[in-house]
Amino acid sequence: MAWMATLRGSANKGRNQDSAVIRDLYVSLEEVFTGVTKKRKITRNVLLTADGRSTLREEKILTIEVKPGWKEGTKIIFEKEGDQSPGKIPADIIFIIRDKPHPLFKRDGANLVYTAKIPLRDALRGTLVSVPTLTGQRVALNFNKETTKPQTTRRLKDTVFPIQRIRRGRVILSSTLISNSL
Secondary structure, three states: OHHHHHHHHHHHOOOEEOOOEEEEEEEOHHHHHHOEEEEEEEEEEEEOOOOOOOEEEEEEEEEEEEOOOOOOOOEEEEOOOOOOOOOEEOOOEEEEEEEOOOOOEEEEOOEEEEEEEEEHHHHHHOOEEEEEOOOOOEEEEEOOOOOOOOOOEEEEEEEEEEEOOOEEEEEEEEEEEEOOOO
């Protein structure tokens, strides 16, 4: 086996690799929450002969397994899947995870932030705030025993956003007071 590695190393010696092809892969927060399989079709040139005079245009489907909790910026690398050309190592194809904008949440590291608009009257008297989750459920937060201040932040105990396998993020309520409803 060691001689196989030596042969492969000597076959690529002196050859340059084409620059990586980088593409963004947009995922929704719901997809990151549960995990998802994404497929992307690529088209590349494949050499039929070593001299490069005969090439074939090939379509290929790349499958990307997005794991629950992957952070924005995570890179998925498909080694040597780019165009083939004589005397060069095919380029790597790299997909970078990007968050799609969400109508209710913003991601802050491992946490999701939900901003609730609370009328000033309710903030002064105490109120119950219904906070949505990515699973479609709602969690009620009781502010009846306290005055809600601008930019109050609360972590919801029972709602989690998976991030890697080690730790889980939380849904955070950030309140904005509305003064025109007195």
